[in-house]
Amino acid sequence: MATNAKSRKAARYAVPVAVAGVAAATVAMVPAFANAGSPDLPKVTAQQLIEKVAASEVEQFSGSAKISTDLGLPSLASGLLGGAGGGGVAGGSADPQEKLSRLASGSHTLRVAADGPDRQKITFVDGKDEYSLIHNGADVWGYDSKANEVWHEKDPEAGKAAGKGRGKPADRVGASPQELAQEILKAAGPTTDVSVGDNAQVAGRDAYQLVLKPKQSGSTVGSVKIAVDAKNGVPLRVQLLAAEGGKPIVDAGFTKVDFAKPAADTFAFTPPKGAKVTEGKAGGPEGGPGHGKDFKGLEAFPGLDAITGGAAGKGGDGGMKVLGEGWAAIARIDTGAGRSLKELENDKNAPKEAKQFLNSLGDKVSGGFGEGRVFKTRLVNALITDDGKVYVGAVTKDALVQAATANK
Template sequence: MAPNDSTETTGRTSRKLSRYVVPVAVAGVAAATIGLVPALAASGDPELPEITAQELVEKIAASDTQTLSGTFKVSTDLGLPSLAGFAQGLGGGSGSSSADPQDKLTELISGTHTLRVAADGPDRQKLTFLDGSEEYSLIHNGGDVWAYDSKSNEVLHEKADGAGKAPEEELPGTPKELADEVLKAAGDTTSITVGGTAKVAGRDAYQLVIKPKQSGSTVDSVKIAVDAKTGTPLKFTLASVQGGKPVLDAGFTKVDFGKPAASTFDFEVPKGAKVTEGLDGAEHGKSPEDLEKEFGGLEGLFGGKGAGAEGPNVIGEGWTSIATFDTGAAAPKTDEAPAEFQGFLDALGDKVTGKFGSGTVFKTKLVNALMTDDGKVYVGAVTQQALVDAADAAK
């Protein structure tokens, strides 16, 4: 695979419990579904044979890590206000079970979290959150997937092949697969180089550095620390042009590529635990319709017809692509939103004007969205000015 290969990447959305258990210890990586940044400072730059970017990309593609165990640290800084009140405004969690991984993985959107991970091929994985004294674990062992929340003593159980597919076909990608997707998307708008070496979790690694050639993107760089021996990505970096803390900072603090003991993946339902069996489809978590109802008045912020009912158009290319759609209705003022969202929206929004008229830019360190007062929406991993320029050009 050449560094400049360009392919369209698509994400998969699923509420099946088994789809939240990640093959090679990557639940933290999956939550983001987006770049990851070094969690540890380098403890010395090892001397390694020289390697080209092309050779390093091929090394990642050729890696086939099936077994590992270790500790993974994830820190996220999207520049958002606290999400606590926002989540409560949505009505809390899924309502089905406190063990629902959909709710737990949402916590990775902000703050710093430590996870213990283990994997033995496509049929056995385990992920445990180490935040605080309580235990939360996701376990895939053969035909069974378990989620356990010790705080509420609740268990969620599902058959791994409940959707009629092999587990590995349903699950989010491994760090290698995530790295592959970034590399596949790299075209003529992207610079890919080798940025030296590093020590990650005690292992020698090369640093692959991916940067936009275009101006106007919110992405400063993506860095992938690649194990020099196995080709396995150990850290995956996303930094914003705003500087400061990385948007996402994650990586192994300890890692062992040996086969974990079979007992690692055993699970016995604790005494007195409430067990929920086989939630799927609309029963598991909230359907899009449920979320739309819970947003209530927020629907109007995106136009009464529902944002992007006919799908967005994409303008531009590469790192400065912008998705745009017309809601078909004038956007109401943000102070018309439900009270529980008002502070959140105020903290995110900047009023802007241009040839297009006026509107509000809702901003994070990575993705920004311009909502014009006449109901048009422009969104992308681009700067506020790039969104205004796009709206002006559309007039």
């Protein structure tokens, strides 16, 4: 398929059913309910099911969704992620970066609607005060009803660029289950086992389940399950399951969905009288999600600059190197710090925040690389060595220690 055709196809999936990302990456999509049964459906192969998703022409829908995220973060880091951007974000309480960062933890209820690549809307309805993010043509609006604050960004290329590259307003409105599934399937290569699991019912609709599992050992990911509408091929739910078991790391999907065209006024927005309006910068503020090449996510943790000698987020002298591939890939960052963790631990004059961060890291480890500490979540783990190197990935503690020993 030609590149332009692919871009047009991708544009159809640029709808706001949830997430922005941890990144990263981490991220996810919308639901959370037990299967209502196992419907009797015609047999399909994994390849046929992937093709069904890719061939889906659905670009209009409305409904309700849920996303639950349980990264198992330590209390310090969880509080930081839950409040990321609060007060310090240029767009104030209406800035989408601050709102979407909340999806990194807890459970959230959403109302969603989409009408092609140029009109989407997502509304957080966790409490009586609502927050809406609306993309309508060249305008992207964020509205916090409690604070009566509005965030606005105007970009004449917004509608045309949906699905192409990062940083456009349409990209930051969110991504649909379709887009998330497409990204996961794109990443499925020789390191992934792809199969069809048990049938399910999601939001009252019969669905197949596509199951992706790492072939490699050492990953924290047990599997990714994507429930696909049996009629129209739309992914209805995405679940990210941990190798260690327990409830899903991410459980995201529709609780109610209607594939009819939403009313045009669904996407209309005019700032309420007296509302504070902040104009955003097209392409996103520097340092925001998706910007920079220097692993700026490390800067989210207070005290890390003190631990790494101010090199956090700067890539250090050695920059970043990716070790391994697929589900077992590990990023190695040489911060260039000249101060060891042990020195910091024993320094009575060290900043309080630095020691708090150090104590939140968890296990002390040692190996052929020397000594260090491991910061653990259910998905992403990071090893900070005594000599200022950082090893991070969706892998186990043992995998990090082995990588650090082999690449000291």
